[in-house]
Amino acid sequence: MRAAELRQLGKGMAFISPWLIGFIVFTLLPVAMSLYYSFTDFALLKGPLPVGLDNYRELMWEPHPRGRFGDPHFWNSLKNTFYYAAMALPAGMLVSLGLALLLNVRLFGQAVYRTIIFLPSLVPAVASAMLWMWLFNSKLGLINAALMSLGVKDPPGWLSDPRWAMPALAFMSLWGVGHTVVIYLAGLQDVPTELYEAAEIDGAGRWRRLWHVTLPMISPVIFFNLIMAIIGTLQVFAVPMIMTGGGPARATQFYTMYLYDNAFSYLKMGYASAMAWIQLLIILALTAVAFWSSRHWVHYQGK
Amino acid sequence: MGLLLRQLRNTLLGLFVLAAAVLLVFGPRRSTRPPAGRVVVTYWEKWTGTEGAQMQQIVDEFNNTVGREKGIYVQYLSVSNVDRKTLVATAAGVPPDVAGLWDAQIAQFAAMDALEPLDEMARACGITSDYYKPVYWKACTYEGRLWGLISTPWAVALHYNKRIFQEKAEAIRKAGGDPSRPPRTIEELDRYAEALDERDEMGRLKVAGYLPLEPGWFMVHTPFWFGASIYDEHSQRFTLTDQRVIQAFQWLRSYSERLGPKSMTDFRAGAGGFSGTLNPFLAGTLVMEQQGPWMANYIEEQRPSMNRWKMFKDLKRNEKLAAERKLSVEERRANYEWGAAPFPPSDPAYAGATFAGFDVLVIPAGSKHKKEAFEFIAYVNRQEVMEKICSLHCKNSCLTKVSDEFRNHHPNPYIEVFENLVSSPNARAIPPCPIWPEVVDEMNSTIQNIYLLNATTEEALREAQERLQQKLEKFKERQAQRRRALADARR
Numbered sequence: 063m064r065a066a067e068l069r070q071l072g073k074g075m076a077f078i079s080p081w082l083i084g085f086i087v088f089t090l091l092p093v094a095m096s097l098y099y100s101f102t103d104f105a106l107l108k109g110p111l112p113v114g115l116d117n118y119r120e121l122m123w124e125p126h127p128r129g130r131f132g133d134p135h136f137w138n139s140l141k142n143t144f145y146y147a148a149m150a151l152p153a154g155m156l157v158s159l160g161l162a163l164l165l166n167v168r169l170f171g172q173a174v175y176r177t178i179i180f181l182p183s184l185v186p187a188v189a190s191a192m193l194w195m196w197l198f199n200s201k202l203g204l205i206n207a208a209l210m211s212l213g214v215k216d217p218p219g220w221l222s223d224p225r226w227a228m229p230a231l232a233f234m235s236l237w238g239v240g241h242t243v244v245i246y247l248a249g250l251q252d253v254p255t256e257l258y259e260a261a262e263i264d265g266a267g268r269w270r271r272l273w274h275v276t277l278p279m280i281s282p283v284i285f286f287n288l289i290m291a292i293i294g295t296l297q298v299f300a301v302p303m304i305m306t307g308g309g310p311a312r313a314t315q316f317y318t319m320y321l322y323d324n325a326f327s328y329l330k331m332g333y334a335s336a337m338a339w340i341q342l343l344i345i346l347a348l349t350a351v352a353f354w355s356s357r358h359w360v361h362y363q364g365k
Numbered sequence: 366m367g368l369l370l371r372q373l374r375n376t377l378l379g380l381f382v383l384a385a386a387v388l389l390v391f392g393p394r395r396s397t398r399p400p401a402g403r404v405v406v407t408y409w410e411k412w413t414g415t416e417g418a419q420m421q422q423i424v425d426e427f428n429n430t431v432g433r434e435k436g437i438y439v440q441y442l443s444v445s446n447v448d449r450k451t452l453v454a455t456a457a458g459v460p461p462d463v464a465g466l467w468d469a470q471i472a473q474f475a476a477m478d479a480l481e482p483l484d485e486m487a488r489a490c491g492i493t494s495d496y497y498k499p500v501y502w503k504a505c506t507y508e509g510r511l512w513g514l515i516s517t518p519w520a521v522a523l524h525y526n527k528r529i530f531q532e533k534a535e536a537i538r539k540a541g542g543d544p545s546r547p548p549r550t551i552e553e554l555d556r557y558a559e560a561l562d563e564r565d566e567m568g569r570l571k572v573a574g575y576l577p578l579e580p581g582w583f584m585v586h587t588p589f590w591f592g593a594s595i596y597d598e599h600s601q602r603f604t605l606t607d608q609r610v611i612q613a614f615q616w617l618r619s620y621s622e623r624l625g626p627k628s629m630t631d632f633r634a635g636a637g638g639f640s641g642t643l644n645p646f647l648a649g650t651l652v653m654e655q656q657g658p659w660m661a662n663y664i665e666e667q668r669p670s671m672n673r674w675k676m677f678k679d680l681k682r683n684e685k686l687a688a689e690r691k692l693s694v695e696e697r698r699a700n701y702e703w704g705a706a707p708f709p710p711s712d713p714a715y716a717g718a719t720f721a722g723f724d725v726l727v728i729p730a731g732s733k734h735k736k737e738a739f740e741f742i743a744y745v746n747r748q749e750v751m752e753k754i755c756s757l758h759c760k761n762s763c764l765t766k767v768s769d770e771f772r773n774h775h776p777n778p779y780i781e782v783f784e785n786l787v788s789s790p791n792a793r794a795i796p797p798c799p800i801w802p803e804v805v806d807e808m809n810s811t812i813q814n815i816y817l818l819n820a821t822t823e824e825a826l827r828e829a830q831e832r833l834q835q836k837l838e839k840f841k842e843r844q845a846q847r848r849r850a851l852a853d854a855r856r
Contacts, residue, residue: 103843106456107477107730111847120839127831134832200627201569201635215567222630224817310630311813326449327802329477 100335110332117336136337138312139320142228146316147295149232154291158239159284162246163272176247183240191304194234195221198305221306224313231302231314235295242287249283250276281360285352292348296341317341403438404737410465411447411724419757420465420516427744437737439463448474451729455479460729462738465516468504468723468794469801475507476799476844481728482510486739492746498787500721501763504794513725514742517755518763519657520719520787521583522779523547523554523708527701528674529561529572529652536560547653547706551590551616554653554709559623561652570624570632575653577617578633578816579645583655585808586720588613589793591711595808596796601837603804605830606823612711614815614822621816629816642667646703655708657722661777662759664703671702690774697778705779707786717789723763761787800833800840807833 063071075082100117102110122132165176182190197203198220209217220230253276261271277284299318302308308315321341325334399405412420424441432438442461444450451464452474466474474480487493492514494502505513525547530537534544540560541553548554554575561574577584588594593609596602604610621629636650637643640663645651647668664671665682677685677700689697698704710718726742728735744750748764752771755762759776761783772781786792798804811829814820820828 103846105477106452107479108847111843111850113843113846126835199634200631203634216627219627219630219634222634223627224819309810309813311817311819312810323806327806328800329452329473 096335096338099332100339102332104331104335105329106331113332117333118340120333121336121340135312135315135320139315139317142313142315143296143298143317145228146232146298147292149229150235150298151288151291151295153232154235154239154242154295155284155287157236158242158287159246161239162243162250163276165243165247166250176243179243180240182237187300188304190234190237191301194237195305198230198234222310224310227306227310227314231305234301234305235298242291245283245287246280249280253279278361279363282362285356285360288352289349292352293345296345296348399438399440403432403436404734406437406439406463406734406737406741407461408439408441408463408465408738408741409444409447409451409461410441411444411467412465413443413445416758417441417443419754422757423745423750423754424741426750427741431740431744435737435740437734437740439741452477452479455729455731458731460731462728462732462734463741464727464729466513466725466727468725469805471505471512471725471727472507472795472797472799473801474727475510475512479730480512481730481732481735482512483514483728483739483742484511486736487511487514487743490739490743492743496746496765498763498765498792500787500792500794501723504721504723504797505725507797507799513727514746515723515751515763516726516745517758517760518721518723518787519659519760520721520783520792521586521655521657521708522705522719522782522786523653524646524656524660524703524705525653526646526649527704529649533561547704548709550709550713551711555619558620558653562624570628571650573624573632573645573651575620576624576629576632576651577620578629579636579651579654580639580656583720584617584812585805586793587617589720589791590708590715590718591616592715592718592791594793594796596798596804598797601841603830603833603837605826605833609711611822611826614812614826616711617812618815618818618822621818626817639663640667647671656705658705658761658777658780658783659759660703660705661779665776673700674702675700686774686776689778694773694778694781701778705777705782707782710791715791717786718791718793719786719789721787721792721794723794763787798837800836803836804833807836 099110101112101114103113103116104110120133121136124132126132126134161179165172165179185193197205200206200217200219200222203220205220206217218226220226257275257279258271261275266274297318298316299322302314302316303319303322306314308319317337318341321334321337324330324337408424410417410420421441424439428438447464448466448470451460451466454460471480496502497505497515501515501518505511505515530544537544537557537560540556542548542557542560548557558574561572562570563572565571573579577587585595588607588610591609591613593604593607593613595605595610597604632645632650636645637648642648644663644667646654646656646660647664661672669682670678673680673685677688680688689700692700707717708719710716726745728738728742732738745754746764748762748766748768751762751764752768756771756775761780762771767784772784777783795801807829811825814825815822819825
């Protein structure tokens with residue numbers, strides 16, 4: 063490398079150093095440290111005590127008196143998170159895509175409808191959680207009032223019944239699909255009109271045009287939203303923390319909530335770090351599966 | 366266009382400079398500057414609002430008296446999540462000199478070496494076990510050492526609505542009770558509760574005689590009223606499968622079995638929060654509940670008419686308190702729509718059972734001004750200061766000696782009930798268990814499983830027993846590993 067190039071490199075590094083230093087100090091180092099702590103017993107005040115794989119063993123495969131393995135709350139929180147993801151992810155994808163398709167239709171007041179759909183995404187999570195707590199309130203809530211006016215005699219206790227609490231949270235997650243809708247809309251507007259015209263000449267109806275033109279053309283956008291949804295649903299935290307606190311009877315205790323409890327209530331930083339790494343591996347694995355499958359259903363225009 | 370842009374830029378710049386200048390002149394600043402030459406003791410406390418202002422009053426009095434004399438200045442700072450922030454600051458080597466924590470943290474923090482032991486300093490100030498009521502002194506110690514001293518103590522008693530007792534006198538009598546007094550046994554409490562329950566036209570619970578879920582803060586301590594505890598500190602074992610513990614939680618479950626879990630949770634959903642006018646006890650939809658002595662203050666704030674049943678209806682708080690000074694305690698009590706009494710035990714042998722809780726002042730490990738910090742803690746523990754803060758916060762005292770003034774003119778006319786409860790040998794505090802926060806979470810979900818009828822009481826408790834004992838054993842094993850590692854390092 064010549065001296066001039068070195069000088070250029072130095073200048074470039076100097077310009078990006080605020081971000082680079084911030085990334086190294088506040089992201090890379092903590093992530094690396096958390097990997098180390100996951101193999102230790104660490105409670106902040108006393109230095110980390112190396113325990114090998116003990117945290118992972120206690121979480122996943124340590125035998126219990128009743129023939130169970132690992133920490134039951136770990137497995138329960140993982141199960142709850144997947145249960146939520148199984149409802150919220152497809153529902154969110156379908157509803158946001160459906161709304162985007164409707165909002166893409168040219169009609170009077172289109173911009174107003176788009177704004178209305180996007181507005182809830184601007185409401186802070188805490189505020190919308192409080193709002194939905196009242197809507198779901200089993201005695202005073204609007205949802206149960208509507209159900210009772212429709213003749214339902216004993217509508218469910220949405221957040222107080224372990225059977226209904228998780229579906230209620232998944233339903234509530236649809237409130238914030240505005241961001242995804244906007245991304246879909248951008249993708250939909252990028253579909254060349256000549257493709258629709260060609261399909262129409264070939265005799266394709268609305269559904270065929272949607273199935274054979276629209277969806278393949280926006281498949282990269284669907285793929286992007288899928289990846290973001292996998293990450294988002296597996297890391298959900300703030301809203302259920304406010305609305306249910308993990309209850310009733312741990313029915314809505316999400317993985318991140320149990321991780322938080324271990325770190326900041328029980329002060330088991332090593333245990334919580336191990337949980338964070340397991341979560342990272344799960345998300346990585348699911349993302350990898352999504353990438354692998356994308357070869358079969360994602361179509362890029364350039365290829 | 367260029368001119369317009371320049372004008373816009375200059376306007377924006379001018380606005381920015383103006384905003385900065387306004388912020389500099391009128392913006393936030395240190396409310397008080399410590400006087401020169403004094404040692405500054407930083408004091409982090411959980412309280413905000415009225416309670417925070419009342420503690421600030423005590424701090425100011427210290428700074429103007431003992432502080433001035435000894436060259437100490439205490440700086441009070443309200444801190445949210447004070448326990449976690451204290452711990453992080455301690456780990457970082459910059460702890461506050463005094464922290465106001467909760468009773469639940471003493472064992473946990475002490476086991477982590479996060480606190481300075483106070484034994485010697487306390488002894489030097491004449492604060493020994495004789496100075497405190499036994500239940501509180503014991504709860505401030507862990508593994509034989511003293512780790513904190515109390516700022517405000519409290520206890521749990523049965524609160525009941527005398528007006529509703531009168532209105533439903535016939536129903537109470539029919540149930541074999543006496544409307545002129547609260548229930549004295551658990552069995553009697555259940556009969557009163559059933560007699561006082563009211564349902565609406567749709568069959569939903571409209572008025573509840575008693576509901577373990579409301580407010581539900583002390584459900585984990587229910588075994589205290591059955592002569593048991595969930596943890597045996599001597600054997601360091603959980604005792605959730607003990608017959609009396611099972612009996613205690615079975616009693617909680619009996620309310621779900623009688624009313625239906627949905628009826629209970631629906632009632633709870635319709636009830637307002639604790640500190641609002643929709644609090645069901647204040648709204649008259651809950652006739653009896655477990656509460657602490659602070660209730661008199663909250664009632665005064667939210668529904669003052671309940672503290673002026675028969676007279677002083679137009680008097681403001683201070684005027685009423687002044688007028689009450691001319692009355693006997695019995696006359697004062699008669700003017701309150703509500704009453705407080707010992708929560709009924711399952712057996713007369715456990716009379717006086719209560720859960721004694723408290724807020725505690727500790728010196729975090731690594732504090733730079735331990736001696737000065739303790740001067741402040743000792744000041745708060747002087748009888749007259751303790752009685753002042755406890756009167757302001759409407760709580761009982763943790764000290765053995767209690768003045769007649771405190772007993773007779775406390776804002777809560779039932780303070781004697783609480784004083785007697787915490788002096789009882791059956792009064793209990795949080796057991797010295799180093800994993801208590803985990804225990805509370807485990808027990809809360811266990812109790813939810815019990816009252817939602819998801820599992821039998823025995824099953825739910827047996828599972829919790831296994832899990833908690835395993836967690837505790839793991840904690841002890843790690844402590845032992847640490848001690849061995851430390852010993853090896855020293856060698």
